[in-house]
Amino acid sequence: MMLGPRDPQDPDAPGDPGTGSPSGPGALLVPPASPGAGRRRRQWPLPKQADPDAPLLVVEDLRTYFTLSSGTVRAVDGVSFELHDGEALGIAGESGCGKTTTALSLLRLLPANAKIVGGSVRLYGIDLATKSENALRRYRWREISVIFQGAMNALNPVRRVGDQIAEPIVERLGLPRAEANRRAVELLELVGIARDRAAAYPHQLSGGMRQRAMIAMALACDPAIVIGDEPTTALDVMVQAQILELLERLREQLGLSLILITHDLSVIAETCDRVLVMYAGRVAEEGPVRTVFREPRHPYTQMLLAAIPNLDSDRRLLGTIPGAPPDLRTPPPGCRFHPRCPLVMDVCREVVPDEVRHADGVRVACHLYPPGGDGARRPIPLPEVAGANAPGAPPAPPAELAR
Numbered sequence: 042m043m044l045g046p047r048d049p050q051d052p053d054a055p056g057d058p059g060t061g062s063p064s065g066p067g068a069l070l071v072p073p074a075s076p077g078a079g080r081r082r083r084q085w086p087l088p089k090q091a092d093p094d095a096p097l098l099v100v101e102d103l104r105t106y107f108t109l110s111s112g113t114v115r116a117v118d119g120v121s122f123e124l125h126d127g128e129a130l131g132i133a134g135e136s137g138c139g140k141t142t143t144a145l146s147l148l149r150l151l152p153a154n155a156k157i158v159g160g161s162v163r164l165y166g167i168d169l170a171t172k173s174e175n176a177l178r179r180y181r182w183r184e185i186s187v188i189f190q191g192a193m194n195a196l197n198p199v200r201r202v203g204d205q206i207a208e209p210i211v212e213r214l215g216l217p218r219a220e221a222n223r224r225a226v227e228l229l230e231l232v233g234i235a236r237d238r239a240a241a242y243p244h245q246l247s248g249g250m251r252q253r254a255m256i257a258m259a260l261a262c263d264p265a266i267v268i269g270d271e272p273t274t275a276l277d278v279m280v281q282a283q284i285l286e287l288l289e290r291l292r293e294q295l296g297l298s299l300i301l302i303t304h305d306l307s308v309i310a311e312t313c314d315r316v317l318v319m320y321a322g323r324v325a326e327e328g329p330v331r332t333v334f335r336e337p338r339h340p341y342t343q344m345l346l347a348a349i350p351n352l353d354s355d356r357r358l359l360g361t362i363p364g365a366p367p368d369l370r371t372p373p374p375g376c377r378f379h380p381r382c383p384l385v386m387d388v389c390r391e392v393v394p395d396e397v398r399h400a401d402g403v404r405v406a407c408h409l410y411p412p413g414g415d416g417a418r419r420p421i422p423l424p425e426v427a428g429a430n431a432p433g434a435p436p437a438p439p440a441e442l443a444r
């Protein structure tokens with residue numbers, strides 16, 4: 042899809058239509074001189090409607106439902122979170138809990154049968170949920186970009202990798218082709234691919250290299266936020282580690298903000314500042330990674346953590362949480378985790394728990410942690426999780442946090 046030239050009358054257009062170039066070749070890769078001022082990482086002007094003092098991203102009470110002939114799937118049902126400049130937020134939870142739908146809702150990259158039925162998504166204070174489809178397109182790639190699971194297979198097999206990376210730079214930023222090509226080569230080098238590989242076709246690159254190329258493409262328009270939805274799942278373990286290292290390095294170097302969606306809590310422990318644990322379309326627990334992983338409060342978080350092996354443990358003992366997440370066409374009343382919760386109480390079957398923020402910054406939605414309570418952790422009886430660590434012991438934090 043082509044975007045026209047920048048329209049100075051357009052409220053969504055960047056503040057200074059200018060030449061479209063921050064300051065010539067190479068500027069994309071050079072951090073701004075004064076990190077403290079405004080958006081530290083920002084190479085492009087903010088959109089005109091942006092409030093420079095607003096948090097980067099604030100999602101409030103987001104609700105996204107799918108319509109099926111058999112009913113309505115309440116895939117995301119009241120999800121709130123914030124993402125700050127330069128921060129990495131991990132989103133975790135079992136399959137089908139709404140992680141991808143949450144991410145796709147931010148830019149409304151949703152399937153035709155999905156609708157955002159409530160809530161707001163504010164980027165620099167601008168509500169994206171109320172934007173027209175046309176207006177929203179201007180935020181994709183330029184402000185928020187997404188690396189999908191298995192994205193490397195999305196590269197066009199008959200086009201050179203460098204050309205594919207240059208394309209969004211031409212289309213979205215309106216830069217001349219020659220400058221876009223120069224940037225594409227810089228981006229490839231930034232993600233660890235030699236400049237002469239820009240002329241390669243995707244089949245001439247390994248899976249890891251193709252995923253690096255996809256990361257380069259996600260960075261092409263210098264977005265504020267990069268969302269990685271299982272960005273390493275299709276890769277072997279060694280390459281996974283390299284890609285995660287790359288994302289960490291880029292975050293530091295470019296001052297990116299990152300949303301990392303993964304089943305793998307140890308990846309979040311290594312890579313993220315905060316973690317958001319979702320269950321059945323809602324937030325179960327959210328807070329600083331170290332705090333949540335050392336002292337998980339929500340029974341679901343406790344069970345998820347107990348189910349992952351330590352690096353030095355026998356990985357064949359990987360635990361599973363008994364039962365399965367609910368059908369989101371007919372989720373259970375009250376707390377959606379109640380049919381699987383070892384600490385379930387009568388109230389849990391009827392009343393949806395409030396999300397309560399505790400003194401250490403952790404937000405939990407569970408009747409064990411009511412508003413005004415002490416917030417002290419209530420451990421679940423283990424082993425509730427097959428293959429979990431010692432009975433009665435708190436779940437062991439991932440080895441990365443045990444150091």
Ligand SMILES: Nc1ncnc2c1ncn2[C@@H]1O[C@H](COP(=O)(O)OP(=O)(O)OP(=O)(O)O)[C@@H](O)[C@H]1O
Nearest residue numbers: 107114116135136137138139140141142143152369
């Ligand atoms: N196109 C669709 N139509 C109907 N329901 C859908 C559609 N896409 C997803 N869902 C449902 O929405 C819910 C959330 O799905 P989503 O893909 O967001 O979960 P997820 O946490 O990303 O899972 P995974 O870890 O498997 O990627 C699930 O119940 C899923 O079945």
Ligand code: SF4
Nearest residue numbers: 376379382389407408
């Ligand atoms: S609200 Fe009740 S059922 Fe839900 S997690 Fe907490 S204790 Fe368990």
Ligand SMILES: [Mg+2]
Nearest residue numbers: 140141142270
């Ligand atoms: Mg998903």
